[in-house]
Amino acid sequence: MIRRTAHGTASRYGRRDALKIGGLTVSAAALVAACGDDRTGDEAPGRVGYAPPITDPPDYPIDDAVLLRTASSLELTLALVYETILGIDLLDDEQVLLVEQLLESHVAIAAEMGELTESIDGVAWECTNPWYMERLVDPLLVAVQGSDDPKRDIINTAVALENIAAATHQTLTLDLDDADASAATIAAATLESRHAAGIVAASRGPEGYVSPTIGGGGVQNDAQGIPFQFSVTDTFGSTGQIELVVGAPDENGVRETFILQTPSLNALIYNELEPTC
Amino acid sequence: MTPKGHSPVDLDPAAPPTSRRGLISALGAVGLASAAALSLARTASAAPTSPTDGDKELLFQAMRLELTAAALYDTALEAGLSDVAGDVATVFSANHLAYADKIAGIAGFSADARNEEVYEQLESAFATSDAESFAEVANGLENTAAATHTELLADYESVNARKLTASILVVEARMATVLSDLGGLASSLNQLFEPDAEPLELTSGVLS
Numbered sequence: 001m002i003r004r005t006a007h008g009t010a011s012r013y014g015r016r017d018a019l020k021i022g023g024l025t026v027s028a029a030a031l032v033a034a035c036g037d038d039r040t041g042d043e044a045p046g047r048v049g050y051a052p053p054i055t056d057p058p059d060y061p062i063d064d065a066v067l068l069r070t071a072s073s074l075e076l077t078l079a080l081v082y083e084t085i086l087g088i089d090l091l092d093d094e095q096v097l098l099v100e101q102l103l104e105s106h107v108a109i110a111a112e113m114g115e116l117t118e119s120i121d122g123v124a125w126e127c128t129n130p131w132y133m134e135r136l137v138d139p140l141l142v143a144v145q146g147s148d149d150p151k152r153d154i155i156n157t158a159v160a161l162e163n164i165a166a167a168t169h170q171t172l173t174l175d176l177d178d179a180d181a182s183a184a185t186i187a188a189a190t191l192e193s194r195h196a197a198g199i200v201a202a203s204r205g206p207e208g209y210v211s212p213t214i215g216g217g218g219v220q221n222d223a224q225g226i227p228f229q230f231s232v233t234d235t236f237g238s239t240g241q242i243e244l245v246v247g248a249p250d251e252n253g254v255r256e257t258f259i260l261q262t263p264s265l266n267a268l269i270y271n272e273l274e275p276t277c
Numbered sequence: 278m279t280p281k282g283h284s285p286v287d288l289d290p291a292a293p294p295t296s297r298r299g300l301i302s303a304l305g306a307v308g309l310a311s312a313a314a315l316s317l318a319r320t321a322s323a324a325p326t327s328p329t330d331g332d333k334e335l336l337f338q339a340m341r342l343e344l345t346a347a348a349l350y351d352t353a354l355e356a357g358l359s360d361v362a363g364d365v366a367t368v369f370s371a372n373h374l375a376y377a378d379k380i381a382g383i384a385g386f387s388a389d390a391r392n393e394e395v396y397e398q399l400e401s402a403f404a405t406s407d408a409e410s411f412a413e414v415a416n417g418l419e420n421t422a423a424a425t426h427t428e429l430l431a432d433y434e435s436v437n438a439r440k441l442t443a444s445i446l447v448v449e450a451r452m453a454t455v456l457s458d459l460g461g462l463a464s465s466l467n468q469l470f471e472p473d474a475e476p477l478e479l480t481s482g483v484l485s
Contacts, residue, residue: 101466170443179431186430186443190423193447194470197454206361209455210368231455235372236379237447 060270064178065122068113069269071185073129074168075110077137078161079103080128084141085158090151098202102158102195106165109188116181127277131267136258143247143256152226153246155203159196159229160244164260166192167239171262189237197231204229226255325435328384332438335429336384338479339442342425343377344391346370346418349403353415357406362459366411369419369452376445383437395477412460419453420474422446428476 060066082103085091091099114124128137144153169189176182200208211230212220220228226245242260249255328336350370358366374388381388402414426446433439454469456462463469 098466101470105470166447170447173430173443174436174439183427183431186427186446189443189447190427190450191470193450194454197451198458198466198469201455201458206459209361209365209459214368214372231458232368232372232448232451235375235448236441237444239444 055266057265058270058272060272062268063122063271064120064176064181065117066268066270067172067176068117068120068122068181069125069271070129070263070267071169071172071188072110072113072117072125073127073269074132074165074263075106075113075188076126077128077132078165079106079110080133081137081141081157081161082106085154088145088150088154090154094202098199099158102162102199105191105195109191112184112188116178116184119180120178122271125269125275127275129263129267129269130276131263136260139256140244140246140258143258146248147246148248149224155199156226156229156244157246159199160242160258160260162192162196162199163233164242164262166190166196167237167242168262170237171239193237200229200231224249225253324439326437328433328435328438332433332435333384333386335432335479336380336438337386338392339426339429340377340380340384340386340388341390341392342395342422342477342479343373343380343445344388345396345399346422347373347377348391348396349399349418350415352400352403353405353411356404358408358411359406360408362408362411365455365459366415369415372448372452379441379445383441392479409460412456413462416453416456416460416462416472417474419449419456420472421477423449423453424474425476425479429479 082099085099086096086103110126114126117124140157144150144157147153166189169185169192173182173186173189176185208228208230210232211234212218214232214235222228227243239262244258244260245255246258247256347370350366350373353366354363354370377388399414399418403411405411405414423446426442426449430439430442430446433442453472457469457472463472
């Protein structure tokens with residue numbers, strides 16, 4: 001294409017063409033550089049924007065003590081959530097009794113996991129899980145306390161936490177080598193499964209017994225668009241992630257969604273970690 | 278752990294065998310060889326993936342128990358159980374059938390043999406259209422099934438048998454909780470969450 005300048009002289013290339021050619025030149029140079037034998041420097045994938053730097057998980061060994069310390073940390077995290085819930089002072093007498101029972105139960109499981117840790121010459125973990133606290137519990141509690149219906153969110157939070165705790169123990173029981181520890185974690189998974197089912201049964205009654213998804217139905221939401229909880233959520237015990245929707249809607253009607261997952265490398269309480277409490 | 282409350286299902290063998298409670302109690306007596314005899318020390322890191330021969334013996338018994346549970350729920354439905362209890366029985370029957378199918382699948386045998394001894398002992402108790410009676414006997418069955426799988430879990434060697442069993446027993450615990458609520462069976466939260474339940478001593482039957 002030929003473009004004409006203001007002076008009436010012909011030019012073979014316009015500004016757009018110059019940009020295209022420039023871009024192609026830079027791309028070709030990058031390709032040649034990447035294919036060269038003498039390439040040096042950082043081999044990590046490039047990043048765009050101002051995202052915080054990625055923190056690699058620590059490269060510490062994972063043994064039974066680490067798994068049991070993680071179990072303790074998770075139980076104490078749940079205990080802290082229930083203590084906070086009791087402090088909000090929104091629940092009726094029956095719900096307070098239920099939450100007190102749950103609190104007592106998680107403290108007892110944490111103590112049992114601590115004893116098992118020491119029985120295999122580990123150091124019992126007596127604090128909450130810092131990773132869960134920072135990334136899940138703290139923002140979750142803020143959202144619940146600022147909610148348009150805190151009581152609904154407290155119940156949904158309790159169910160979700162019991163479900164993820166049960167799933168965690170269900171996973172741990174397969175990973176632990178120590179027979180006593182494995183037995184204790186499946187007992188905890190069973191108890192916490194009962195907790196989750198019991199909370200839903202107490203709050204929703206027969207409508208909450210069985211998820212319609214088991215029979216091939218769809219997920220049901222309440223009038224505010226929040227998914228209903230169910231006592232029996234799956235045919236087989238799931239260890240997958242759990243979505244929890246809580247808090248007041250924003251100006252677009254969107255509420256916060258929290259993703260709960262069983263502990264992975266970044267949430268384990270390694271033997272090398274110092275107590276955080 | 279928190280102290281255990283009184284169980285809605287009395288597993289005391291002194292209970293009369295004709296009562297519902299006695300029938301559940303009698304489950305504990307249905308056994309021949311102890312499953313523990315087949316157990317071997319487990320090392321998770323060195324565990325085989327597929328069920329071993331020892332696992333298959335136990336899985337066969339577990340599958341028979343699951344088929345029995347499914348058949349018992351069907352018995353209640355045939356007796357006219359309806360409404361919420363009927364809906365629950367329908368789903369729970371299908372769940373137990375799914376467990377039997379899955380167990381048979383990983384072990385490589387057919388899911389076609391229920392435990393007749395257990396079935397006969399519980400059949401009359403399940404043949405009811407009364408929701409409360411159904412809830413009581415079914416709650417006992419689910420708690421017993423969960424306790425049985427929990428005991429078997431410690432005896433399995435393979436990863437697949439352990440993984441599947443863990444995923445079954447936690448849902449059976451949930452189903453027991455639902456049935457407890459349906460029948461209004463628990464008089465305390467301890468009783469609801471930590472019911473007393475004894476595992477069955479399963480027979481070491483012949484593989485089909």
